[in-house]
Amino acid sequence: MNLNKVCFLGAGSFGTALSVMLAKKGIEVAIWAHSNNTIEDINLRRENIKYLPNIIIPNNINAYSDMECAIKDSKIVVLAVPSHAIRDVSKKASKYINKDQILVTVAKGLENKTFKRMSEIIKEEIPISEVVVLSGPSHAEEVALDIPTTVVVASEDMNAAKIVQDVFMSNKFRVYTNSDIIGVEIGGACKNIIALAAGISDGIGYGDNTKAALMTRGMSEIIDIGVKLGGKRETFNGLTGMGDLIVTCTSMHSRNRRAGILIGEGLSAEEATEKVGMVVEGIKACRAFYELKNKDNVSMPITDTLYKVLFENKDPKYGVYELMSRDKKDEQNIE
Known part of the structure:
Protein backbone atom coordinates (compact mmCIF):
# COMPACT_ATOMS: atom_id res chain seq x y z
CA MET A 1 0.00 0.00 0.00
CA ASP A 180 -14.45 8.51 21.54
CA ILE A 181 -15.79 7.53 18.13
CA ILE A 182 -19.40 7.50 19.38
CA GLY A 183 -19.23 11.04 20.71
CA VAL A 184 -17.47 12.34 17.60
CA GLU A 185 -20.08 10.84 15.27
CA ILE A 186 -23.13 11.83 17.32
CA GLY A 187 -21.86 15.39 17.69
CA GLY A 188 -21.26 15.71 13.96
CA ALA A 189 -24.68 14.33 13.08
CA CYS A 190 -26.87 16.01 15.67
CA LYS A 191 -25.51 19.55 15.25
CA ASN A 192 -27.07 19.65 11.76
CA ILE A 193 -30.49 19.65 13.41
CA ILE A 194 -29.67 22.73 15.45
CA ALA A 195 -28.11 24.46 12.43
CA LEU A 196 -31.32 23.90 10.49
CA ALA A 197 -33.31 25.39 13.39
CA ALA A 198 -30.93 28.36 13.57
CA GLY A 199 -31.42 28.96 9.86
CA ILE A 200 -35.20 28.88 10.27
CA SER A 201 -34.86 31.48 13.01
CA ASP A 202 -32.85 33.69 10.64
CA GLY A 203 -35.40 33.17 7.90
CA ILE A 204 -38.26 34.23 10.15
CA GLY A 205 -36.32 37.38 10.95
CA TYR A 206 -35.36 36.72 14.55
CA GLY A 207 -32.05 38.00 15.88
CA ASP A 208 -28.84 37.04 17.58
CA ASN A 209 -30.55 36.52 20.94
CA THR A 210 -32.73 33.78 19.46
CA LYS A 211 -29.84 32.08 17.70
CA ALA A 212 -27.69 32.14 20.84
CA ALA A 213 -30.52 30.50 22.77
CA LEU A 214 -31.00 27.84 20.10
CA MET A 215 -27.30 27.05 19.98
CA THR A 216 -26.93 26.89 23.76
CA ARG A 217 -30.02 24.78 24.42
CA GLY A 218 -29.28 22.78 21.29
CA MET A 219 -25.86 21.93 22.66
CA SER A 220 -27.59 20.57 25.73
CA GLU A 221 -29.72 18.30 23.55
CA ILE A 222 -26.66 17.05 21.67
CA ILE A 223 -24.90 16.23 24.94
CA ASP A 224 -27.95 14.49 26.44
CA ILE A 225 -28.54 12.17 23.48
CA GLY A 226 -24.81 11.69 22.91
CA VAL A 227 -24.09 10.59 26.46
CA LYS A 228 -27.17 8.35 26.40
CA LEU A 229 -25.77 6.62 23.33
CA GLY A 230 -22.36 6.08 24.92
CA GLY A 231 -20.39 9.20 24.02
CA LYS A 232 -18.21 11.05 26.52
CA ARG A 233 -19.52 14.39 27.76
CA GLU A 234 -16.18 16.13 27.25
CA THR A 235 -16.14 15.21 23.54
CA PHE A 236 -19.13 17.46 22.90
CA ASN A 237 -17.23 20.46 24.27
CA GLY A 238 -14.64 19.94 21.55
CA LEU A 239 -14.35 20.33 17.78
CA THR A 240 -17.01 17.89 16.72
CA GLY A 241 -19.55 19.24 19.21
CA MET A 242 -19.32 22.92 20.09
CA GLY A 243 -16.88 23.73 17.27
CA ASP A 244 -18.99 22.18 14.54
CA LEU A 245 -22.18 23.66 16.01
CA ILE A 246 -20.78 27.20 15.94
CA VAL A 247 -19.59 27.06 12.33
CA THR A 248 -22.73 25.36 11.01
CA CYS A 249 -25.17 27.70 12.75
CA THR A 250 -23.43 30.93 11.78
CA SER A 251 -22.03 30.53 8.26
CA MET A 252 -23.69 30.90 4.88
CA HIS A 253 -21.38 28.10 3.70
CA SER A 254 -23.63 25.80 5.76
CA ARG A 255 -26.22 24.15 3.54
CA ASN A 256 -28.24 23.29 6.68
CA ARG A 257 -28.43 26.92 7.69
CA ARG A 258 -29.22 28.02 4.13
CA ALA A 259 -32.02 25.48 3.89
CA GLY A 260 -33.34 26.59 7.27
CA ILE A 261 -33.44 30.22 6.14
CA LEU A 262 -35.54 29.22 3.14
CA ILE A 263 -37.92 27.20 5.34
CA GLY A 264 -38.22 30.16 7.71
CA GLU A 265 -39.12 32.30 4.71
CA GLY A 266 -41.98 29.95 3.85
CA LEU A 267 -40.59 27.18 1.64
CA SER A 268 -41.20 23.52 2.36
CA ALA A 269 -38.31 21.23 3.28
CA GLU A 270 -38.42 19.71 -0.21
CA GLU A 271 -38.42 23.12 -1.91
CA ALA A 272 -35.56 24.34 0.29
CA THR A 273 -33.46 21.25 -0.46
CA GLU A 274 -34.03 21.68 -4.20
CA LYS A 275 -33.00 25.32 -4.05
CA VAL A 276 -29.84 24.58 -2.04
CA GLY A 277 -28.96 21.98 -4.67
CA MET A 278 -27.13 19.60 -2.33
CA VAL A 279 -28.03 17.09 0.37
CA VAL A 280 -29.29 18.79 3.56
CA GLU A 281 -28.22 16.31 6.24
CA GLY A 282 -30.14 18.10 9.01
CA ILE A 283 -33.49 17.07 7.54
CA LYS A 284 -32.55 13.39 7.52
CA ALA A 285 -30.89 13.69 10.95
CA CYS A 286 -33.99 15.29 12.45
CA ARG A 287 -36.15 12.32 11.53
CA ALA A 288 -33.59 9.83 12.85
CA PHE A 289 -32.94 11.63 16.15
CA TYR A 290 -36.67 12.29 16.68
CA GLU A 291 -37.35 8.55 16.50
CA LEU A 292 -34.26 7.78 18.56
CA LYS A 293 -35.12 10.23 21.36
CA ASN A 294 -38.59 8.72 21.63
CA LYS A 295 -37.14 5.22 21.76
CA ASP A 296 -34.57 6.15 24.43
CA ASN A 297 -36.82 8.61 26.32
CA VAL A 298 -34.49 11.61 25.97
CA SER A 299 -35.90 15.14 26.17
CA MET A 300 -35.02 17.08 22.98
CA PRO A 301 -37.60 19.89 22.65
CA ILE A 302 -35.85 21.72 19.78
CA THR A 303 -35.56 18.50 17.79
CA ASP A 304 -39.19 17.69 18.60
CA THR A 305 -40.37 21.09 17.39
CA LEU A 306 -38.24 21.01 14.24
CA TYR A 307 -39.61 17.57 13.36
CA LYS A 308 -43.14 18.96 13.49
CA VAL A 309 -42.14 21.92 11.32
CA LEU A 310 -40.46 19.69 8.72
CA PHE A 311 -42.84 16.75 8.62
CA GLU A 312 -46.15 17.86 10.16
CA ASN A 313 -46.45 21.36 8.65
CA LYS A 314 -46.26 23.18 11.97
CA ASP A 315 -45.81 26.94 11.56
CA PRO A 316 -42.21 27.75 12.60
CA LYS A 317 -43.31 30.86 14.49
CA TYR A 318 -45.82 28.86 16.49
CA GLY A 319 -43.11 26.27 17.16
CA VAL A 320 -40.92 29.01 18.67
CA TYR A 321 -43.91 30.24 20.71
CA GLU A 322 -44.40 26.73 22.12
CA LEU A 323 -40.71 26.43 23.00
CA MET A 324 -40.78 29.79 24.79
CA SER A 325 -44.01 28.96 26.64
CA ARG A 326 -42.94 25.68 28.22
CA ASP A 327 -42.97 25.22 31.99
CA LYS A 328 -40.42 27.18 34.02
CA LYS A 329 -37.15 25.36 34.67
CA ASP A 330 -33.87 25.79 36.52
CA GLU A 331 -30.90 25.89 34.11
CA GLN A 332 -28.78 23.84 36.52
CA ASN A 333 -31.42 21.14 36.80
CA ILE A 334 -32.95 20.72 33.36
CA GLU A 335 -34.29 17.33 32.35
Missing part, protein backbone atom coordinates in the same frame (compact mmCIF):
# COMPACT_ATOMS: atom_id res chain seq x y z
CA ASN A 2 1.14 3.50 -0.84
CA LEU A 3 0.86 6.09 1.95
CA ASN A 4 1.41 8.71 -0.71
CA LYS A 5 -1.87 7.82 -2.44
CA VAL A 6 -5.36 8.50 -1.09
CA CYS A 7 -8.62 7.48 -2.73
CA PHE A 8 -11.89 9.38 -2.34
CA LEU A 9 -15.17 7.61 -3.05
CA GLY A 10 -17.43 10.51 -3.96
CA ALA A 11 -16.77 13.84 -5.66
CA GLY A 12 -18.84 16.18 -3.53
CA SER A 13 -17.66 19.50 -2.16
CA PHE A 14 -15.90 18.28 0.99
CA GLY A 15 -14.23 15.28 -0.58
CA THR A 16 -12.97 17.48 -3.40
CA ALA A 17 -11.70 20.11 -0.96
CA LEU A 18 -9.79 17.49 1.04
CA SER A 19 -8.39 16.12 -2.22
CA VAL A 20 -7.10 19.55 -3.19
CA MET A 21 -5.57 20.02 0.25
CA LEU A 22 -3.78 16.65 0.10
CA ALA A 23 -2.64 17.20 -3.49
CA LYS A 24 -0.94 20.42 -2.45
CA LYS A 25 1.09 18.30 -0.02
CA GLY A 26 2.31 16.21 -2.96
CA ILE A 27 -0.02 13.27 -2.32
CA GLU A 28 -1.47 11.43 -5.31
CA VAL A 29 -5.28 11.47 -5.16
CA ALA A 30 -7.78 9.26 -6.97
CA ILE A 31 -11.45 10.28 -6.94
CA TRP A 32 -14.22 7.86 -7.87
CA ALA A 33 -17.37 9.58 -9.14
CA HIS A 34 -20.55 8.20 -10.67
CA SER A 35 -21.13 11.27 -12.86
CA ASN A 36 -19.25 11.31 -16.16
CA ASN A 37 -19.70 15.09 -16.31
CA THR A 38 -17.95 15.50 -12.97
CA ILE A 39 -15.14 13.17 -14.06
CA GLU A 40 -14.63 15.20 -17.23
CA ASP A 41 -14.72 18.47 -15.32
CA ILE A 42 -12.01 17.26 -12.91
CA ASN A 43 -9.74 15.56 -15.47
CA LEU A 44 -10.08 17.97 -18.38
CA ARG A 45 -11.22 21.32 -17.01
CA ARG A 46 -9.40 20.87 -13.66
CA GLU A 47 -12.45 22.10 -11.75
CA ASN A 48 -15.39 20.47 -9.95
CA ILE A 49 -17.89 22.89 -11.44
CA LYS A 50 -21.00 21.50 -9.74
CA TYR A 51 -19.79 21.03 -6.18
CA LEU A 52 -16.69 23.22 -5.71
CA PRO A 53 -16.56 25.87 -8.43
CA ASN A 54 -13.68 28.31 -8.92
CA ILE A 55 -11.13 26.01 -7.25
CA ILE A 56 -8.29 24.75 -9.44
CA ILE A 57 -7.83 20.98 -9.28
CA PRO A 58 -4.09 20.10 -9.12
CA ASN A 59 -2.69 17.74 -11.74
CA ASN A 60 -1.96 14.99 -9.18
CA ILE A 61 -5.72 14.48 -8.73
CA ASN A 62 -7.41 12.13 -11.20
CA ALA A 63 -11.06 11.11 -11.35
CA TYR A 64 -12.28 7.61 -12.29
CA SER A 65 -15.55 5.90 -13.12
CA ASP A 66 -13.93 2.55 -12.25
CA MET A 67 -14.02 2.13 -8.47
CA GLU A 68 -11.46 -0.70 -8.44
CA CYS A 69 -8.97 1.42 -10.36
CA ALA A 70 -9.44 4.36 -7.98
CA ILE A 71 -8.98 2.24 -4.86
CA LYS A 72 -5.98 0.24 -6.07
CA ASP A 73 -2.73 0.88 -4.15
CA SER A 74 -4.30 3.51 -1.85
CA LYS A 75 -3.44 3.11 1.81
CA ILE A 76 -6.36 5.35 2.82
CA VAL A 77 -9.82 5.19 1.23
CA VAL A 78 -12.14 8.06 2.15
CA LEU A 79 -15.89 7.57 1.87
CA ALA A 80 -16.99 11.09 0.94
CA VAL A 81 -20.64 10.52 0.06
CA PRO A 82 -23.81 11.65 1.91
CA SER A 83 -24.90 9.57 4.90
CA HIS A 84 -27.76 7.86 3.04
CA ALA A 85 -25.31 6.53 0.43
CA ILE A 86 -22.69 5.14 2.82
CA ARG A 87 -24.08 1.60 2.95
CA ASP A 88 -24.46 1.21 -0.81
CA VAL A 89 -21.02 2.65 -1.57
CA SER A 90 -19.45 0.48 1.15
CA LYS A 91 -21.05 -2.61 -0.38
CA LYS A 92 -19.71 -1.71 -3.81
CA ALA A 93 -16.22 -1.01 -2.44
CA SER A 94 -16.01 -4.11 -0.24
CA LYS A 95 -14.82 -6.38 -3.06
CA TYR A 96 -11.85 -4.08 -3.76
CA ILE A 97 -10.72 -3.33 -0.19
CA ASN A 98 -8.02 -5.31 1.64
CA LYS A 99 -7.24 -5.54 5.33
CA ASP A 100 -4.22 -3.21 5.10
CA GLN A 101 -6.25 -0.28 3.86
CA ILE A 102 -7.71 2.26 6.28
CA LEU A 103 -11.24 3.50 5.66
CA VAL A 104 -12.16 7.08 6.55
CA THR A 105 -15.69 8.48 6.63
CA VAL A 106 -16.50 12.19 6.49
CA ALA A 107 -20.29 11.74 6.34
CA LYS A 108 -22.31 13.13 9.25
CA GLY A 109 -25.57 11.40 10.04
CA LEU A 110 -27.39 8.30 11.23
CA GLU A 111 -28.96 5.60 9.12
CA ASN A 112 -32.75 5.81 9.12
CA LYS A 113 -34.56 2.96 10.86
CA THR A 114 -31.38 1.29 12.21
CA PHE A 115 -30.00 4.49 13.83
CA LYS A 116 -26.52 3.17 13.10
CA ARG A 117 -23.53 5.51 12.89
CA MET A 118 -21.51 5.74 9.69
CA SER A 119 -18.57 3.81 11.12
CA GLU A 120 -20.89 0.99 12.22
CA ILE A 121 -22.37 0.71 8.72
CA ILE A 122 -18.94 0.64 7.07
CA LYS A 123 -17.69 -1.97 9.54
CA GLU A 124 -20.69 -4.16 8.77
CA GLU A 125 -20.07 -4.00 5.04
CA ILE A 126 -16.24 -4.07 5.15
CA PRO A 127 -15.31 -5.87 8.40
CA ILE A 128 -11.68 -6.53 7.45
CA SER A 129 -10.50 -2.89 7.60
CA GLU A 130 -10.16 -0.29 10.34
CA VAL A 131 -12.52 2.68 10.19
CA VAL A 132 -11.62 6.26 11.10
CA VAL A 133 -14.09 9.15 11.41
CA LEU A 134 -12.94 12.63 10.33
CA SER A 135 -15.17 15.40 11.68
CA GLY A 136 -15.15 18.98 12.91
CA PRO A 137 -15.84 22.57 11.85
CA SER A 138 -14.62 22.42 8.26
CA HIS A 139 -16.49 24.05 5.39
CA ALA A 140 -15.27 22.72 2.05
CA GLU A 141 -14.97 26.18 0.54
CA GLU A 142 -12.51 27.26 3.24
CA VAL A 143 -10.48 24.04 3.30
CA ALA A 144 -9.93 24.36 -0.46
CA LEU A 145 -8.69 27.93 -0.01
CA ASP A 146 -6.15 26.94 2.68
CA ILE A 147 -7.99 28.85 5.40
CA PRO A 148 -6.74 27.47 8.76
CA THR A 149 -9.01 24.63 9.83
CA THR A 150 -8.96 22.16 12.70
CA VAL A 151 -10.65 18.74 12.78
CA VAL A 152 -10.60 15.54 14.80
CA VAL A 153 -10.13 11.92 13.75
CA ALA A 154 -11.60 9.14 15.88
CA SER A 155 -11.34 5.38 15.74
CA GLU A 156 -11.48 2.24 17.82
CA ASP A 157 -7.93 1.68 16.54
CA MET A 158 -5.81 4.66 17.56
CA ASN A 159 -2.91 3.51 15.37
CA ALA A 160 -5.18 3.90 12.34
CA ALA A 161 -6.29 7.32 13.60
CA LYS A 162 -2.68 8.43 13.98
CA ILE A 163 -1.83 7.33 10.42
CA VAL A 164 -4.73 9.41 9.12
CA GLN A 165 -3.63 12.29 11.33
CA ASP A 166 -0.13 12.17 9.84
CA VAL A 167 -1.36 12.04 6.24
CA PHE A 168 -3.93 14.85 6.55
CA MET A 169 -2.03 17.17 8.90
CA SER A 170 -0.58 20.39 7.49
CA ASN A 171 0.19 23.90 8.68
CA LYS A 172 -3.28 24.93 7.40
CA PHE A 173 -5.18 21.78 8.42
CA ARG A 174 -4.63 20.72 12.02
CA VAL A 175 -5.81 17.24 13.03
CA TYR A 176 -6.43 16.00 16.57
CA THR A 177 -7.10 12.38 17.56
CA ASN A 178 -9.90 11.16 19.83
CA SER A 179 -10.76 7.64 20.96
